[in-house]
Structure formats: structure tokens, C-alpha cells
Amino acid sequence: MTAPARPVTFLHLTDLHLCVPALADSTLNGDTLASFDAVLARIAQLDPAPDFLLITGDLTHRGDADSYRLLANRLGRVAMPQMLALGNHDRRGPFGTVIRGEAGEAPYAHEAVIAGVHVIVLDTLVPGRIAGALDAAQFAFLDRVIAARPGLPRILGLHHPPVIEGETAPVWRHLNPDDSARLARALEGQGVAGIFCGHIHVPRVSLWHGMPVVVGNGLHDGHDPLERQAMRITDARGFGLCTLRPAGLTVEFVSLPHAGREVHRLSAEEVAALR
Numbered sequence: 001m002t003a004p005a006r007p008v009t010f011l012h013l014t015d016l017h018l019c020v021p022a023l024a025d026s027t028l029n030g031d032t033l034a035s036f037d038a039v040l041a042r043i044a045q046l047d048p049a050p051d052f053l054l055i056t057g058d059l060t061h062r063g064d065a066d067s068y069r070l071l072a073n074r075l076g077r078v079a080m081p082q083m084l085a086l087g088n089h090d091r092r093g094p095f096g097t098v099i100r101g102e103a104g105e106a107p108y109a110h111e112a113v114i115a116g117v118h119v120i121v122l123d124t125l126v127p128g129r130i131a132g133a134l135d136a137a138q139f140a141f142l143d144r145v146i147a148a149r150p151g152l153p154r155i156l157g158l159h160h161p162p163v164i165e166g167e168t169a170p171v172w173r174h175l176n177p178d179d180s181a182r183l184a185r186a187l188e189g190q191g192v193a194g195i196f197c198g199h200i201h202v203p204r205v206s207l208w209h210g211m212p213v214v215v216g217n218g219l220h221d222g223h224d225p226l227e228r229q230a231m232r233i234t235d236a237r238g239f240g241l242c243t244l245r246p247a248g249l250t251v252e253f254v255s256l257p258h259a260g261r262e263v264h265r266l267s268a269e270e271v272a273a274l275r
């Protein structure tokens with residue numbers, strides 16, 4: 001793997017599910033703003049400060065402009081570079097208007113070289129669907145930026161994790177299989193040190209085609225991985241403190257205080273009906 005010249009640290013947050021109090025609804029499993037504020041308070045104390053912040057989607061719970069304004073307010077307090085992905089709970093229009101200062105519904109892919117690391121964020125959002133996909137424009141963007149920056153270590157951020165071949169979880173939990181396979185081909189041999197995702201609300205690491213795929217717990221809730229048929233949702237929340245060294249990638253999973261209690265449950269039939 002191509003290595004950075006010095007250890008590079010970054011924070012991986014995901015699934016903020018921010019929701020302005022006026023829009024608080026019964027599908028919100030906790031005070032997501034309080035969780036985000038607690039994380040921001042802790043990371044503000046880190047010395048030295050991390051090199052960048054990566055947030056891999058579900059920035060808001062309902063994709064409304066007021067919740068993006070709340071996000072902008074909080075991110076305005078964070079001094080480090082920020083890379084944001086969109087998740088299935090997000091909406092490109094309000095996100096673009098509030099966060100990017102650009103109207104429109106175009107997918108949001110972007111990249112930056114930060115401390116010698118090439119950080120690439122792709123947009124897997126499919127409006128109206130829980131599942132994720134990457135269209136031809138996203139792959140073209142990926143190929144173009146990789147070709148333009150040869151020889152750099154790379155970190156990829158996207159909301160939906162690529163599907164792990166042979167896994168029996170419902171397809172809606174992942175990037176679709178065809179796009180996952182195409183992504184693996186696009187990234188092969190390109191110095192990818194880690195792929196960071198969210199969506200499933202389970203802290204999980206997979207070695208996928210030789211690349212670590214790191215899924216963060218997120219700040220909304222936790223899905224119990226021991227519950228294989230139904231979906232048991234708990235109050236677990238957390239984020240990742242990541243270091244990319246010449247020897248490779250380390251992710252330390254930081255758990256926010258929680259009781260481990262069940263906050264919601266979906267039956268196997270209800271899970272099967274989700275798309």
C-alpha cells in the first residue's frame with residue numbers, strides 16, 4: 001500500500017440523523033443533536049487536532065432544510081477539513097441549497113488531498129429507496145480522480161457499504177451487488193487504505209477484496225448483530241478515531257455512554273418489507 005509521509009489522523013462519523021426539534025418524529029430513536037454535540041465537544045479536545053472529519057451520510061433524518069441549517073451551524077464550529085457523504089435519509093436538493101450553496105439534484109461526489117491522503121467521497125443515494133447504488137457518472141468521477149492523482153494513499157467514503165459476497169443480510173442494507181463488484185474492480189491496485197461507510201448502524205470491519213471496509217455505529221441507534229432475523233435496535237452510538245500510518249490503518253471505535261437497552265424492534269416480516 002502507498003503510505004502517507006507521516007501518521008494522518010481523522011474522525012469517522014456517520015448516520016447523524018440530525019432532526020430539528022420541530023420535526024422530531026416517532027422514528028427517531030434518541031436525541032441525535034445531543035449525541036452530535038457530545039461528540040463535537042470530545043473531538044474539540046483532541047490534541048493534536050485530527051487532519052480531517054469524514055461523515056458518511058444520513059446527515060439528517062428527514063432531509064429538510066432546517067436540519068441542514070442545524071448541521072451547518074455545528075460544522076461551522078469544527079476547524080478541520082470536512083468531507084460529507086449523502087445517505088438514504090438525505091435529500092440532495094435541501095443539502096445542496098444549504099450546505100453547498102448550490103441548487104439542484106445532482107449527485108454529490110467530491111475529493112481532496114489532505115495531509116497527503118487522497119480522500120474520495122461518492123454518492124450512493126437513490127431517492128425514495130433504502131438501498132444504495134452508484135451510477136455511471138459516479139464511476140467516471142472515481143476513475144478520473146484516481147487517474148489524476150497517482151501514487152497517493154486513498155480513503156474512500158460512501159454511505160452504503162459494498163455487499164459482502166455470500167452475506168445473507170437483506171439487499172437493502174448494502175450497495176447493490178453489481179455496483180459493489182464494479183467498485184471492487186475500480187479500486188483494485190489503487191492504494192486504497194480504507195473504505196468508510198455507515199447505513200447499517202453496526203460497527204463492523206470487513207476485509208473486502210484486500211481492502212478494509214469500516215462501518216461506523218453512527219449517532220442515531222445501534223442494530224444488534226446477534227439478532228439475525230428480526231431487527232433489534234438499541235441505544236448504542238459511537239464514532240471512529242482513525243490513524244493512517246506508513247504501516248497501515250488503525251480505527252479506534254469510541255462508544256458514547258449508553259445503557260444497551262432496546263429502543264425499537266422490527267419483526268422478520270417488517271424487515272423483509274423494507275426496500
Ligand SMILES: [Fe+2]
Binds near residue numbers: 015017089
Ligand atoms: Fe442511518
